[in-house]
Amino acid sequence: xxxxxxxxxxxxxxxxxxxxxxxxxxxxxxxxxxxxxxxxxxxxxxxxxxxxxxxxxxxxxxxxxxxxxxxxxxxxxxxxxxxxxxxxxxxxxxxxxxxxxxxxxxxxxxxxxxxxxxxxxxxxxxxxxxxxxxxxxxxxxxxxxxxxxxxxxxxxxxxxxxxxxxxxxxxxxxxxxxxxxxxxxxxxxxxxxxxxxxxxxxxxxxxxxxxxxxxxxxxxxxxxxxxxxxxxxxxxxxxxxxxxxxxxxxxxxxxxxxxxxxxxxxxxxxxxxxxxxxxxxxxxxxxxxxxxxxxxxxxxxxxxxxxxxxxxxxxxxxxxxxxxxxxxxxxxxxxxxxxxxxxxxxxxxxxxxxxxxxxxxxxxxxxxxxxxxxxxxxxxxxxxxxxxxxxx
Amino acid sequence: xxxxxxxxxxxxxxxxxxxxxxxxxxxxxxxxxxxxxxxxxxxxxxxxxxxxxxxxxxxxxxxxxxxxxxxxxxxxxxxxxxxxxxxxxxxxxxxxxxxxxxxxxxxxxxxxxxxxxxxxxxxxxxxxxxxxxxxxxxxxxxxxxxxxxxxxxxxxxxxxxxxxxxxxxxxxxxxxxxxxxxxxxxxxxxxxxxxxxxxxxxxxxxxxxxxxxxxxxxxxxxxxxxxxxxxxxxxxxxxxxxxx
Numbered sequence: 001x002x003x004x005x006x007x008x009x010x011x012x013x014x015x016x017x018x019x020x021x022x023x024x025x026x027x028x029x030x031x032x033x034x035x036x037x038x039x040x041x042x043x044x045x046x047x048x049x050x051x052x053x054x055x056x057x058x059x060x061x062x063x064x065x066x067x068x069x070x071x072x073x074x075x076x077x078x079x080x081x082x083x084x085x086x087x088x089x090x091x092x093x094x095x096x097x098x099x100x101x102x103x104x105x106x107x108x109x110x111x112x113x114x115x116x117x118x119x120x121x122x123x124x125x126x127x128x129x130x131x132x133x134x135x136x137x138x139x140x141x142x143x144x145x146x147x148x149x150x151x152x153x154x155x156x157x158x159x160x161x162x163x164x165x166x167x168x169x170x171x172x173x174x175x176x177x178x179x180x181x182x183x184x185x186x187x188x189x190x191x192x193x194x195x196x197x198x199x200x201x202x203x204x205x206x207x208x209x210x211x212x213x214x215x216x217x218x219x220x221x222x223x224x225x226x227x228x229x230x231x232x233x234x235x236x237x238x239x240x241x242x243x244x245x246x247x248x249x250x251x252x253x254x255x256x257x258x259x260x261x262x263x264x265x266x267x268x269x270x271x272x273x274x275x276x277x278x279x280x281x282x283x284x285x286x287x288x289x290x291x292x293x294x295x296x297x298x299x300x301x302x303x304x305x306x307x308x309x310x311x312x313x314x315x316x317x318x319x320x321x322x323x324x325x326x327x328x329x330x331x332x333x334x335x336x337x338x339x340x341x342x343x344x345x346x347x348x349x350x351x352x353x354x355x356x357x358x359x360x361x362x363x364x365x366x367x368x369x370x371x372x373x374x375x376x377x378x379x380x381x382x383x384x385x386x387x388x389x390x391x392x
Numbered sequence: 393x394x395x396x397x398x399x400x401x402x403x404x405x406x407x408x409x410x411x412x413x414x415x416x417x418x419x420x421x422x423x424x425x426x427x428x429x430x431x432x433x434x435x436x437x438x439x440x441x442x443x444x445x446x447x448x449x450x451x452x453x454x455x456x457x458x459x460x461x462x463x464x465x466x467x468x469x470x471x472x473x474x475x476x477x478x479x480x481x482x483x484x485x486x487x488x489x490x491x492x493x494x495x496x497x498x499x500x501x502x503x504x505x506x507x508x509x510x511x512x513x514x515x516x517x518x519x520x521x522x523x524x525x526x527x528x529x530x531x532x533x534x535x536x537x538x539x540x541x542x543x544x545x546x547x548x549x550x551x552x553x554x555x556x557x558x559x560x561x562x563x564x565x566x567x568x569x570x571x572x573x574x575x576x577x578x579x580x581x582x583x584x585x586x587x588x589x590x591x592x593x594x595x596x597x598x599x600x601x602x603x604x605x606x607x608x609x610x611x612x613x614x615x616x617x618x619x620x621x622x623x624x625x626x627x628x629x630x631x632x633x634x635x636x
Contacts, residue, residue, distance in 0.1 A: 006492040010481075017480040214476030217534070220440050221493040222465035385443050 003223030007231025008238075011205055015235065024200040025239040029193040030246035034254040037185060045259040051131040058136060059084050062102035066110075066118075069102070072143050078136075091121050097129030098122045098136050113151070175266035177351040183267070186251065187346040188320035190244060190277070191339060194284040195292070195316050197243025199309050201236040202292035207305035215388060226379040229297075233289050233375055240285035241278075248274050273349055280345045283364050287338060287371035288316075294378040297387060319343050335362035338370055393418050393576055394439065394545060399448035401434055408434040410600035411448075416578045416593070418544070421571050423591030424580040427628065431600040432580035433473055436549050439578070440470045452545055466494065469543030473550055475534035479523035483514065483533045486522060487540050494541040501540065508536040512566060528559030535566065546570055548579040552586060564590055588620050598628035 015021040059081040063070050070080055084090045087099040101119040110116040118140060122133045149159035209215045219225060252274060255267040269277075295312060299305035319340040330348065335341040341363035348355045381387055394416040401409040409431040416422035424432045437443040439450060441457035441464055450457050455464045477486050484505060491501035509518050512532045517525065522533060531551065539546070548567070552560045567590060570577050581587060587594050587608075594611060596603045604611055604627045608620055617623040 002495055003493055006489070010478075010485075010489050010492075013485075014478055014480045209476075212476040212479070213474035214478060216442065216472050216474040217470070217476065217537070218493075219442060220465060220468070220470045220472065221490060222462045222495075223493050224462070388442065 001227070003221075004227040004231045004234070007223075007228050008234050011201075011232055011235035012238065015201060015204065015239065018204070021200050021204065021239070025197045025243045026246060029196050029243045030250045033189045033193065033247060034250045037189070038254050038258050041258050048131065051128075052135075055079050056132065056135055057081055057096065059087065059090070059096055059099045060102065061087055061099065062104065062106070065102045065104060065106040066116075069118075069143060072146075073139060076139055076142075078139065087121050091123055094126065094129075097126070097132035100136065100140070174352075177353075179265040179267050180347055180351050183251075183255070183350060184324060184347075186350065187343040188317070188324070190247065190281050190346065191284060191316035191320055191342065192313070193243055193247045194240050194281060195288045195313055197240035198236045198285065198288040198292050199313070201239045202233075202289060203296045203299070203302055203305040203309070205232040205235060206293055206296040207299040208302045210299075210388075211301040215382075219382065219388060225382045229293070229379040229382060230375070233293050233378065236289035236293060237285050240288055241282060244281055244285060245278060248277060269350075273352070276349045277346055280342050280349070280360065280363060283367035283371055284316075284339065284342055287367055287374065290371050290374035290378055291315075294374055294381070297378060297381045315339070332359065332362070335359045336366045338367040341366070393453055394422075394578065395449070395451040396435075396439070397449040399435060399438060399450065400446045401431075401438060401443060402446055407600050409438070409445075412597065412600070412602055413448075414595045414602060414605055416545075416576050418576045419571060419574045420592040421567060421577045421579065421590050422593045422595060423587040424578065424595050424597055425584070425587050425591075425624065426580075426582060426597035426603075428582055430582075430597045432582075432597055433549055435597070436470075436472070436547055436578070436580055440468055440472075440547060441465065466541070467544050469538040469541070469546045471531070471534050471538045471546075471548045471551055473553075475530060477522040477525070477530060477533055477537075480521060482521050483518045483525075483529075483536075486533055487537045490537045491540040496541060504540050504542070505536070508539065511569065512536055513562065527554040528556060528562075531555060531559065531563065535563075544575055546575055546577045548577070550581055551579055552581070552583065584621050584624060596624065596627050603627045603629075 056078045058073065058078045060070065060073075061083050063080065063083065074080055081096075084096075084099065087101060090096055091099055099121040101121060103117045103119065106116040106118070120133070120136060120140070122129065124130060124133060148162065152159045152162060209218065218228065248269070252269045255269065258267055292309070292312065295308050296305040299308065316339055319337070320343055323340070323343050330344045334344055341359075345355060345359065345363055396415070397413050399409055399412040400407070412431065412435055414422070414424075424435065426432050434443065438445045439452065439457065441461040444458060452464055453467060455467070457464050477483075478489070481489070487505055487508070488501050491504065496504070505518070509515050512535065514529075514532055514536065517529055522530070525533070531554075535548075535551075551567070552563055555563065567577060567579070571592075579586075579590070591608070593605070593607055595605050596611075604614065606614070611623045611627070612618070612620065615623040615626045617626060
């Protein structure tokens with residue numbers, strides 16, 4: 001084991017002096033992701049708010065058929081615009097998000113007490129117009145309900161008769177559990193960080209060593225090759241873990257500044273929560289270090305290794321993307337799937353739900369088994385002369 | 393003491409080493425001389441057990457690299473053709489790393505580096521990072537790194553590659569010092585002057601085979617040539633790869 005620890009200490013020392021390693025492992029992930037995320041939330045929030053507070057400019061076709069409605073809309077703050085020549089084209093060309101068209105039969109049907117038709121011309125596939133569409137529909141619906149109630153009252157009927165059911169929300173979500181809505185991305189970011197934190201080290205200690213032509217002299221030393229490889233993988237794991245820990249700390253600092261509006265969320269990550277997340281994610285760091293080292297060992301140079309890494313970085317994204325697109329109820333078997341189980345567990349930890357210890361155990365052990373199997377494979381790679389001399 | 397018998401190694405269809413035999417005695421410098429691509433590096437790589445031979449026998453002080461790889465590596469000092477240093481470590485750290493891999497104690501390493509700094513004249517740059525070192529400085533660090541555990545057998549692959557005149561002289565002096573200390577030194581080279589200046593015995597290798605083996609005087613006598621260069625050309629049967 002002497003050789004292993006010697007390699008480990010030397011790789012740590014060497015890479016701490018490497019600006020590229022420090023940048024990739026200890027700065028990029030921990031700094032970039034949290035700032036990027038909070039910045040994005042600020043931007044979304046302020047853009048949304050701006051749209052909601054903006055005066056609603058609403059072109060109306062056939063305003064003459066419903067003067068009462070137009071008055072109502074104006075009272076509610078809408079700025080009624082004159083009738084455009086080609087309303088469909090106007091919406092399609094994104095000159096305005098929404099236009100309403102009051103059909104000629106409106107007054108007649110109104111007088112008969114039949115539903116009077118209004119068309120809302122819109123393109124909901126344009127996300128930026130959704131706020132305006134929602135506001136216009138809300139206004140029209142409000143008008144409709146008001147007139148409906150008035151009509152019933154005039155006939156001596158209580159408007160309550162038209163609301164046979166009353167809905168009441170009993171909200172069991174807590175400020176903690178709502179927080180997951182805001183940090184649904186966190187497992188995803190952590191999973192990527194485990195990989196990005198390991199990438200540079202995995203490449204530098206294998207493909208980089210080959211490229212610098214220091215691998216052959218190194219292997220002439222009386223140390224079993226598996227110890228040399230394991231020392232390198234330990235260094236890579238340590239950097240990935242440091243990257244994860246720093247990212248978590250940085251989120252802890254930054255999250256309270258998130259613009260969470262009126263949601264009533266509690267976004268503080270307690271020390272226990274952080275430690276639990278770190279425990280759950282650390283087997284992923286080992287898995288990432290082993291997998292990346294395995295791949296990079298086949299490369300002749302740092303550049304060649306880099307070309308493989310672009311694809312590998314997709315791996316940690318897959319489970320998170322599936323989970324975000326199609327949230328499913330956590331079940332025990334999922335704990336055996338690496339990356340997937342961490343996604344679920346981190347979610348539960350942030351919600352401060354109690355998670356069965358057996359789930360932790362399954363997640364950690366299944367990921368460790370696969371990680372260590374990959375590591376064992378990687379450790380034997382330099383027993384093949386072809387891999388030592390390729391490129392030299 | 394190295395004994396090599398009928399060593400063979402192929403890479404696919406290419407026969408890199410095709411029946412090489414020679415001996416390298418303690419207190420002597422043995423030169424493997426041959427044109428580029430003759431199989432010198434492959435032979436050395438089998439000696440320091442980085443490549444397994446297809447056939448043949450190697451004994452280094454009675455040890456076989458196939459059975460006692462770890463034991464042999466402890467007694468060998470190797471300066472391979474690839475002398476990559478770690479550019480973010482100082483020369484001292486580079487050497488100490490190998491000392492630790494050999495299981496030396498901190499104190500032994502410090503002591504050894506102290507000696508090597510004097511014999512190899514490295515005081516000016518021993519505590520500088522090796523980034524930007526000259527070829528001469530690199531070779532010195534690579535040699536110090538290989539010698540940190542005081543090996544009995546020393547293998548040098550093209551040691552004077554890329555060195556200027558002064559560095560080459562210093563290198564030769566150092567190698568002669570190893571001989572006087574009773575070590576067995578094997579160096580491979582394609583440079584005639586190198587063998588003429590240094591080697592007690594010369595093994596001429598061409599196309600993976602030993603073309604001739606003996607002292608410089610023996611080789612001259614056998615070929616009837618006046619100069620080692622003519623003898624070399626006569627023995628390998630061509631001027632191919634003859635650079636110096």
